[in-house]
Amino acid sequence: MAYRFTLAGNPNSGKTTLFNYLTGSNAHVGNWPGVTVERKEGRYKKSKEQINIIDLPGIYSLSPYTAEEVVARDYLSQEKPDVVINIVDATNIERNLYLTTQLLELGIPTVIALNMMDEVKGRGDEIDAASLEKQLGVPVVPITATKGHGIDQLMERAIEVSKNHEIIDKNIFENTKISDAIKEISQLLKTNGYASSVYYAVRLLENDEKINEKLNLSKSLQSSIHEIITKKEKETEEEMETLIADLRYRYIGEVTVKHVKKGRKEGELSFSDKVDKIVTNRILGIPIFFFVMYLVFQISLGPISAFITDPFVTLTSEIIPEAVQNLLINAGASDVIIGLVIDGVFAGIGSVLGFLPLVVLLFLCLSILEDIGYMARIAFVMDRVFRRFGLSGKAFVPLLMGYGCAVPAIMATRTLEDERSRRLVITLMPFMSCGARIPVYAVFVGAFFASNRVLTTFSIYALGVVIAMLSCILLNKTVFKGEAAPFIMELPSYRLPTLRGISLHTWEKARGYVIKVGTILLAMSVVIWFCQAFNFSLQLVEEPSESIFGIIGNVIAPIFTLNGFGLVKGTTQVHWQIGAALLTGLIAKEAVVSTLGILYINEGLEELTGALGIALGAHFTPLAAYSFMVFVLLYAPCFAAIATAKKELGSWKWTLFTIAYQCGAAWVISFIVYQVGHLLGIGLV
Ligand code: GDP
Ligand code: MG
Numbered sequence: 001m002a003y004r005f006t007l008a009g010n011p012n013s014g015k016t017t018l019f020n021y022l023t024g025s026n027a028h029v030g031n032w033p034g035v036t037v038e039r040k041e042g043r044y045k046k047s048k049e050q051i052n053i054i055d056l057p058g059i060y061s062l063s064p065y066t067a068e069e070v071v072a073r074d075y076l077s078q079e080k081p082d083v084v085i086n087i088v089d090a091t092n093i094e095r096n097l098y099l100t101t102q103l104l105e106l107g108i109p110t111v112i113a114l115n116m117m118d119e120v121k122g123r124g125d126e127i128d129a130a131s132l133e134k135q136l137g138v139p140v141v142p143i144t145a146t147k148g149h150g151i152d153q154l155m156e157r158a159i160e161v162s163k164n165h166e167i168i169d170k171n172i173f174e175n176t177k178i179s180d181a182i183k184e185i186s187q188l189l190k191t192n193g194y195a196s197s198v199y200y201a202v203r204l205l206e207n208d209e210k211i212n213e214k215l216n217l218s219k220s221l222q223s224s225i226h227e228i229i230t231k232k233e234k235e236t237e238e239e240m241e242t243l244i245a246d247l248r249y250r251y252i253g254e255v256t257v258k259h260v261k262k263g264r265k266e267g268e269l270s271f272s273d274k275v276d277k278i279v280t281n282r283i284l285g286i287p288i289f290f291f292v293m294y295l296v297f298q299i300s301l302g303p304i305s306a307f308i309t310d311p312f313v314t315l316t317s318e319i320i321p322e323a324v325q326n327l328l329i330n331a332g333a334s335d336v337i338i339g340l341v342i343d344g345v346f347a348g349i350g351s352v353l354g355f356l357p358l359v360v361l362l363f364l365c366l367s368i369l370e371d372i373g374y375m376a377r378i379a380f381v382m383d384r385v386f387r388r389f390g391l392s393g394k395a396f397v398p399l400l401m402g403y404g405c406a407v408p409a410i411m412a413t414r415t416l417e418d419e420r421s422r423r424l425v426i427t428l429m430p431f432m433s434c435g436a437r438i439p440v441y442a443v444f445v446g447a448f449f450a451s452n453r454v455l456t457t458f459s460i461y462a463l464g465v466v467i468a469m470l471s472c473i474l475l476n477k478t479v480f481k482g483e484a485a486p487f488i489m490e491l492p493s494y495r496l497p498t499l500r501g502i503s504l505h506t507w508e509k510a511r512g513y514v515i516k517v518g519t520i521l522l523a524m525s526v527v528i529w530f531c532q533a534f535n536f537s538l539q540l541v542e543e544p545s546e547s548i549f550g551i552i553g554n555v556i557a558p559i560f561t562l563n564g565f566g567l568v569k570g571t572t573q574v575h576w577q578i579g580a581a582l583l584t585g586l587i588a589k590e591a592v593v594s595t596l597g598i599l600y601i602n603e604g605l606e607e608l609t610g611a612l613g614i615a616l617g618a619h620f621t622p623l624a625a626y627s628f629m630v631f632v633l634l635y636a637p638c639f640a641a642i643a644t645a646k647k648e649l650g651s652w653k654w655t656l657f658t659i660a661y662q663c664g665a666a667w668v669i670s671f672i673v674y675q676v677g678h679l680l681g682i683g684l685v
Helices: 015-023 067-078 090-106 117-122 129-136 151-164 179-191 198-205 209-215 219-236 240-259 271-279 285-301 303-330 335-353 356-372 374-388 393-401 406-415 419-431 435-448 450-477 499-533 548-563 576-584 591-601 611-619 622-634 639-649 652-680
Strands: 003-009 040-043 051-055 083-089 110-115 140-142
Touching: 003 015, 003 067, 003 090, 003 151, 015 040, 015 051, 015 083, 015 151, 067 090, 083 090, 083 151, 090 110, 090 117, 090 198, 090 240, 110 117, 110 129, 110 151, 129 140, 129 240, 140 151, 179 198, 179 219, 198 209, 198 219, 198 240, 219 240, 271 285, 271 374, 285 303, 285 356, 285 374, 285 450, 303 335, 303 356, 335 435, 335 499, 335 591, 335 611, 356 374, 356 435, 356 499, 374 393, 393 406, 393 419, 406 419, 406 639, 419 450, 419 622, 419 639, 419 652, 435 450, 435 499, 435 591, 435 611, 435 622, 450 622, 450 652, 499 548, 499 576, 499 591, 548 576, 548 622, 548 652, 576 591, 576 622, 591 611, 622 652, 639 652
Parallel strands: 003 051, 003 083, 083 110, 110 140
Antiparallel strands: 040 051
């Protein structure tokens, strides 16, 4: 029979790191709360018996305030795993033990993993695990998940506990103000034939609706319990929930006083605290953030990046296609095949694949910032700003994930407490320019703004943020009225990023990018090539503008006449290619580049070398190019993201609203950009 071991703990306590170590998988590890949204499962690789490890979302308590807490709690109480491995961030032991006190009530065999012992030692603190174990009544094993220290021992203890079925029914409320109330409720449950445990008794005392429903208590029993609560509240002159939380903290205080010795004197600031004084400073916080982001762009788009990217682009858009072309000619391939492979496949994916180094560098920088713990600070700094717009700083985490890919980012909105914030953040998500749009900017900036690469790209990203904020104000006053939930994300300590962590993140991104290029974009390139070579009656066309894409593009493009890119530069000719490109961009944003690459190649440009850049120059003015980038930045995300949004929003009404809003905003802003630029006479030739 397979055992099920569940990892439960606070966000950022190292669950995923431990999970990866145990299962040998590569799940995402991040130094900020709220990274694991979906439950993950894997098999413990070092044991003969089958032991499945389940990584739950991080939670602070079992009182369900957020969607994640509900997932975790339902899993624990309904599916009863064989062992709960409660992972505790030992550098923050007081806060982490809060969840522990609740887990111990569940009656599931539990083992506590005291993680981050390397940091505890580094600070000169000491934790007496053996005596802690005695007091808590469950095994306590010190570990350092990042280095794999203590993990074998942890698993040994966990297996032992699961074999012995060491059911614990810890009651930390013995000899407190509420011990009699707990006893009374337990007794009531038992005599009335209900499942009875400290867990249920405490939950019922806290007036937990969900437990009430689940136990399906009779009316009379409910009112007896209610009486007990009111009596107690009168007696103690305190609200029950506060009283219980207070008792938990009191218990934790007693435990830690006995078993934890701080190396640092009271009031002395740790390294993290000192850095935070500057980085999260009221005045300096935001300028520092912008400066850091500018550095990131400088590294990933500036000279360093050009040094790697340029040869790579030459490789993918010149050397390889030419070699393949020669190969095909020598092999006597027909013109249609050569056309498909060179003008279709290579024109389509070569230009996108060429920007792989750029994507990798950008994500390398972002994952270093994340691993250090800086991103969590930004969320904190941004909270002050966001609050004015009716969002909590917590919303910053999913929004920031949006720079990678909107799909996991939209799922990460589950960490937000209320439906209103979730809808709002999902609507704003595409304004955080996702990784798939990078090739679009790279191609356009390379063709029109090569001397100002960093600044131009930075301005596009910054515009996305500004539009997100303005939208927030607008939507908050109209569609999504309300107040932000209080900000309760805590700041993790700064950590040196691990080489493994960073290479893993970056590898994940690079791999994802290559896979996408090799599958979706490859297939799309073939379809695109087909759609521009044939018409609706499936006949080869002479003029691409009469092809399937020509016809569709001719309908779409005129919408953008006032935005500067609906007509071909300096003519009254409909720029149907952009209509087709924006359409394919809904399948994958990189396809905007592939499509233009394929469509322009047919315009009598013999050489592939630099062809896309030259063709762009012939079709767009610099201003129109910028306006086009703005449109691509803001308009609806790809279908995968839309489908995820639909799933998370749970309604077509809201999904359609978000799409309409995004496309509307994209049109209006790119219109303004173009018209203002036109008035000022910027970038017209
Ligand atoms: P989760 O949110 O609980 O899944 O936590 P993660 O596994 O994503 O880890 C959060 C952060 O803590 C990451 O930056 C990890 O590299 C770091 N971390 C995890 N375990 C340890 C440890 O034992 N020592 C140190 N110094 N850092 C750790
Ligand atoms: Mg995690």
